[in-house]
Amino acid sequence: MLNYIWSFLVTGSVVCALLLGNTQSLSQAVIDSTASAVELLMTMAGVICLWSGLMKIAEQSGLTDIFARLFSPLLGRLFPRLDKKGAAFKCISMNISANLLGLGNTATPFGLKAMQELHRLNGESDTASDEMVIFVVMNTASLQLVPTMLATLRGSSGSAEPFDIIVPVWLSSACALAAALLIACCGNLISRKRRL
Amino acid sequence: MEFVLPAFAGIITTFALIKRVPVFDIFITGAREGFATLYKIAPTILGLVFAVSLLRSSGAIEVICRAAEPLAELLGFPKEIVPMALLRPVSGGGSTALLMSVFEDCGPDSFAGRVASVLAGSSETTFYAIAMYYGCVGVKKVRHTLIAAIAADLTAVIMSVVFVRLYFG
Numbered sequence: 001m002l003n004y005i006w007s008f009l010v011t012g013s014v015v016c017a018l019l020l021g022n023t024q025s026l027s028q029a030v031i032d033s034t035a036s037a038v039e040l041l042m043t044m045a046g047v048i049c050l051w052s053g054l055m056k057i058a059e060q061s062g063l064t065d066i067f068a069r070l071f072s073p074l075l076g077r078l079f080p081r082l083d084k085k086g087a088a089f090k091c092i093s094m095n096i097s098a099n100l101l102g103l104g105n106t107a108t109p110f111g112l113k114a115m116q117e118l119h120r121l122n123g124e125s126d127t128a129s130d131e132m133v134i135f136v137v138m139n140t141a142s143l144q145l146v147p148t149m150l151a152t153l154r155g156s157s158g159s160a161e162p163f164d165i166i167v168p169v170w171l172s173s174a175c176a177l178a179a180a181l182l183i184a185c186c187g188n189l190i191s192r193k194r195r196l
Numbered sequence: 197m198e199f200v201l202p203a204f205a206g207i208i209t210t211f212a213l214i215k216r217v218p219v220f221d222i223f224i225t226g227a228r229e230g231f232a233t234l235y236k237i238a239p240t241i242l243g244l245v246f247a248v249s250l251l252r253s254s255g256a257i258e259v260i261c262r263a264a265e266p267l268a269e270l271l272g273f274p275k276e277i278v279p280m281a282l283l284r285p286v287s288g289g290g291s292t293a294l295l296m297s298v299f300e301d302c303g304p305d306s307f308a309g310r311v312a313s314v315l316a317g318s319s320e321t322t323f324y325a326i327a328m329y330y331g332c333v334g335v336k337k338v339r340h341t342l343i344a345a346i347a348a349d350l351t352a353v354i355m356s357v358v359f360v361r362l363y364f365g
Contacts, residue, residue, distance in 0.1 A: 002326070002338065006243065006247055009247040009248070009250065009286075010246075012251070012254075012256060013247075013250035013251045013253075013256055014250070016254040016255060017250075017256075020255040020259070022253065022254055025254075026250060028253065029250055029253035029254075030246070032249065033245050033246045033248075034242065036245055037241055037242040037245035037246065038242075040241060041234070041241055041242075044234065044237075045234050048231075048233055048234050049228075049231055049234070050230070052229050052230030052233065053222075053223035053224065053225075053227035054204075054205055054208050054209075054223065054226070055226055056222050056223065056226025056227075056229070057209065057217065057222050058208045058211070058212070060217045060222050061208075061211050061212035061215040062211075062215060063207075063211045101204075102200070103200065103204070109230060112233050112237070112332050113233075115329050115330075115332055119334075119335065125335075126334060126335055126337060127336075128335050128337060128338050128341060132329075132330075132335065132341075133338075133340060133341050136325065136326055136329045136330070136338075136341050136345075137341060137344045137345055139320065139329065140320050140322040140325045140326065140344075140349075141318075141319075141320065141345075141348040142317065142318055142320045144317070147317040148200075150313055150316055150317045153292070153296065153299070154299070154304045154313060157296065157299035157303075157309075158299075158303070159304035159305050159309075160305055161305070162304075165310055165313045165314050165360075167359075167363055168359035168360050168363045169314050169317035171355065171359045171363075172317070172318035172351075172359050173317065173318040173352070175351050175352070175355045176319065176348040176349070176351045176352040176355065177348065179347045179348055179350075180344045180345060180351075181344075182347075183343055183347050184340065187340030187343070187344065191340075
């Protein structure tokens with residue numbers, strides 16, 4: 001699936017640039033994109049390494065157990081097959097906590113760790129497990145209690161009330177998350193029925 | 197809210213000290229694993245940044261926007277936000293730049309500015325998240341992840357207009 005999307009983006013852009021006469025800026029984009037990819041990776045490198053380190057400390061000291069217990073009533077229902085004391089469950093809890101606090105970049109290392117644990121539980125298969133689908137989908141719907149970045153941007157643009165959009169943001173994210181989870185769970189149920 | 201990150205780091209360290217865990221040694225082990233993860237996602241990121249910058253410089257977005265504007269107006273969706281809604285799933289930086297230009301053109305407290313804010317707050321860079329999370333473990337068949345994620349994005353687009361209308365009257 002990602003193969004098709006990526007090829008479509010690349011070939012579609014080339015054709016479009018030819019038709020619109022934007023070939024000059026397209027060539028520039030090819031050159032610039034590698035540099036900006038490396039720049040993005042360097043920014044992520046620091047965040048990922050730092051929080052992977054701190055995550056390891058939290059894991060060893062048993063702090064992640066507390067987070068996992070906090071979220072287990074909710075996450076237990078979404079991931080019924082996962083062991084509530086297992087590493088995957090703890091990583092998912094940490095990822096959700098960081099997301100809720102609005103620490104977008106910090107949530108990523110926890111999420112990547114969670115995926116690695118889920119991958120191990122899935123027998124290193126190249127097909128996504130039910131749990132992976134639900135977990136990734138939860139991360140594509142933005143869950144956050146305090147949209148700090150957004151409010152900062154609004155404030156710097158001269159908004160009188162940078163935080164007054166917070167209630168619609170909550171409601172809209174909740175709907176997006178509900179839609180995503182509904183489809184993910186239905187898809188899981190259908191494929192489980194088919195396997196029986 | 198700026199204090200959340202340091203506080204989080206402080207709590208983790210203090211808790212570990214109380215539990216008598218060799219804090220720094222474990223930190224080093226974990227950070228090293230972080231590098232291994234980075235190594236795994238690097239090609240995915242490079243490929244996506246390449247494709248998205250081609251898309252943005254080809255002028256394709258402007259063409260799609262012009263085609264989508266009449267439809268947006270018909271549905272009561274402010275047309276200034278169409279480019280941002282289209283770029284949101286593939287590019288975080290790109291859609292933030294477009295959000296700022298909506299703020300500049302219409303003001304952050306205008307209807308368009310509010311819808312753009314709510315949309316930015318309730319959606320994610322979907323394709324990055326999917327490619328990165330699956331890329332780091334080498335999963336190729338993502339099953340129904342994409343459909344569910346696109347449903348989330350569409351819901352966020354529709355609901356941001358609905359809730360801004362309801363909430364701000």
